[in-house]
Amino acid sequence: xxxxxxxxxxxxxxxxxxxxxxxxxxxxxxxxxxxxxxxxxxxxxxxxxxxxxxxxxxxxxxxxxxxxxxxxxxxxxxxxxxxxxxxxxxxxxxxxxxxxxxxxxxxxxxxxxxxxxxxxxxxxxxxxxxxxxxxxxxxxxxxxxxxxxxxxxxxxxxxxxxxxxxxxxxxxxxxxxxxxxxxxxxxxxxxxxxxxxxxxxxxxxxxxxxxxxxxxxxxxxxxxxxxxxxxxxxxxxxxxxxxxxxxxxxxxxxxxxxxxxxxxxxxxxxxxxxxxxxxxxxxxxxxxxxxxxxxxxxxxxxxxxxxxxxxxxxxxxxxxxxxxxxxxxxxxxxxxxxxxxxxxxxxxxxxxxxxxxxxxxxxxxxxxxxxxxxxxxxxxxxxxxxxxxxxxxxxxxxxxxxxxxxxxxxxxxxxxxxxxxxxxxxxxxxxxxxxxxxxxxxxxxxxxxxxxxxxxxxxxxxxxxxxxxxxxxxxxxxxxxxxxx
Ligand SMILES: [Zn+2]
Ligand SMILES: [Zn+2]
Numbered sequence: 001x002x003x004x005x006x007x008x009x010x011x012x013x014x015x016x017x018x019x020x021x022x023x024x025x026x027x028x029x030x031x032x033x034x035x036x037x038x039x040x041x042x043x044x045x046x047x048x049x050x051x052x053x054x055x056x057x058x059x060x061x062x063x064x065x066x067x068x069x070x071x072x073x074x075x076x077x078x079x080x081x082x083x084x085x086x087x088x089x090x091x092x093x094x095x096x097x098x099x100x101x102x103x104x105x106x107x108x109x110x111x112x113x114x115x116x117x118x119x120x121x122x123x124x125x126x127x128x129x130x131x132x133x134x135x136x137x138x139x140x141x142x143x144x145x146x147x148x149x150x151x152x153x154x155x156x157x158x159x160x161x162x163x164x165x166x167x168x169x170x171x172x173x174x175x176x177x178x179x180x181x182x183x184x185x186x187x188x189x190x191x192x193x194x195x196x197x198x199x200x201x202x203x204x205x206x207x208x209x210x211x212x213x214x215x216x217x218x219x220x221x222x223x224x225x226x227x228x229x230x231x232x233x234x235x236x237x238x239x240x241x242x243x244x245x246x247x248x249x250x251x252x253x254x255x256x257x258x259x260x261x262x263x264x265x266x267x268x269x270x271x272x273x274x275x276x277x278x279x280x281x282x283x284x285x286x287x288x289x290x291x292x293x294x295x296x297x298x299x300x301x302x303x304x305x306x307x308x309x310x311x312x313x314x315x316x317x318x319x320x321x322x323x324x325x326x327x328x329x330x331x332x333x334x335x336x337x338x339x340x341x342x343x344x345x346x347x348x349x350x351x352x353x354x355x356x357x358x359x360x361x362x363x364x365x366x367x368x369x370x371x372x373x374x375x376x377x378x379x380x381x382x383x384x385x386x387x388x389x390x391x392x393x394x395x396x397x398x399x400x401x402x403x404x405x406x407x408x409x410x411x412x413x414x415x416x417x418x419x420x421x422x423x424x425x426x427x428x429x430x431x432x433x434x435x436x437x438x439x440x441x442x443x444x445x446x447x448x449x450x451x452x453x454x455x456x457x458x459x460x461x462x463x464x465x466x467x468x469x470x471x472x473x474x475x476x477x478x479x480x481x482x483x484x485x
Pocket of ligand 2: 056057058059093094095096097098099
């Protein structure tokens with residue numbers, strides 16, 4: 001076996017090692033992508049109070065981004081290649097799910113810049129791989145639908161770019177160089193090897209790195225798929241490369257080439273468009289330039305003509321101005337002299353006025369003081385007089401309004417009481433007198449009657465005379481005592 005043959009064989013072994021490693025990452029990447037999709041879909045639905053299992057399949061990726069969005073479509077609206085039809089225009093999700101999913105995916109991306117162009121947002125609710133594709137590099141993944149259809153590079157990039165995987169790895173993924181970035185670089189070296197050769201040393205180094213990754217203690221060291229891959233990689237020296245392996249590796253290489261071709265074609269198409277747009281813009285600019293130059297020429301000629309006229313007019317104006325200036329200076333001088341003379345007079349007059357004002361002021365102050373003093377004395381007098389007057393008035397008023405009426409009222413009350421009492425006494429006395437009189441009359445009548453009756457009884461029986469006398473006295477006594485009750 002020649003040296004060259006060995007390196008070619010190593011390249012094949014390296015390619016096979018990439019496939020083995022990818023398969024070893026299946027449970028971690030495919031499994032966790034599924035649970036991540038499930039988790040963010042559920043959180044969005046719960047946050048919006050939507051019924052469980054609500055999905056939206058109506059939003060295209062294009063619908064979820066405004067035109068232009070930096071890194072996605074930077075062309076102006078009228079010729080944006082991303083938003084190229086009205087159906088792809090920006091709008092919010094009718095079910096209020098996809099906008100929130102977009103934000104959640106963005107939050108999970110290590111650099112906040114998911115590869116939206118890889119992904120079909122209308123399947124975010126139902127296919128976890130459409131979300132996983134947002135963490136792969138741009139280009140070549142738009143039509144990929146599963147882990148199986150995705151190459152090693154796509155899978156490694158999910159682990160690098162999706163921060164949710166950090167919890168399943170023992171090393172820091174956000175450092176510049178780590179096992180994952182090394183694993184990514186191995187894929188690049190093998191894919192991009194123009195002569196399809198890998199040295200023994202490089203192959204050993206590659207296999208060590210892949211084994212280290214697949215043995216990571218946080219999760220992979222206990223994962224069945226990862227450990228199966230480690231076993232296969234450790235037999236790499238004696239790797240048997242079947243026709244099927246060769247066929248698949250070549251197939252992958254072909255896909256890489258075709259994807260590249262497609263990207264080149266797309267770039268060429270875009271380039272052509274840019275060139276054509278540029279050409280049209282240059283033509284327009286030239287046309288506009290010509291117009292500007294012609295307009296400019298006319299304007300310059302006109303400006304020159306106007307300038308000449310202005311210069312001549314200017315000359316005449318300057319001469320006139322000089323003449324006027326001279327006159328103004330002379331007039332000014334005369335005016336200044338006059339003003340000085342007047343000023344001096346004003347100052348003299350002013351001085352006199354001030355002196356007079358001072359004298360008057362002093363006099364006014366003195367007079368004012370005198371007036372003030374006399375006003376104070378006068379005021380005090382008035383106040384005293386008014387105070388006295390008020391006291392007298394108040395006393396009088398109290399006497400008239402309070403004391404006299406009170407005395408009068410008391411007197412009246414006493415008199416009325418006395419009168420009433422007198423009347424009562426009089427009335428009682430009269431009644432008493434009348435009663436005494438009436439009783440007395442009645443008594444006398446009764447007494448007379450009794451006496452008469454007694455006398456009649458006495459005359460009825462002489463035999464009973466003696467007894468009658470005693471009886472008479474008794475009756476009299478009884479009657480009298482009855483009267484006196
Ligand atoms: Zn756009
Ligand atoms: Zn939607």
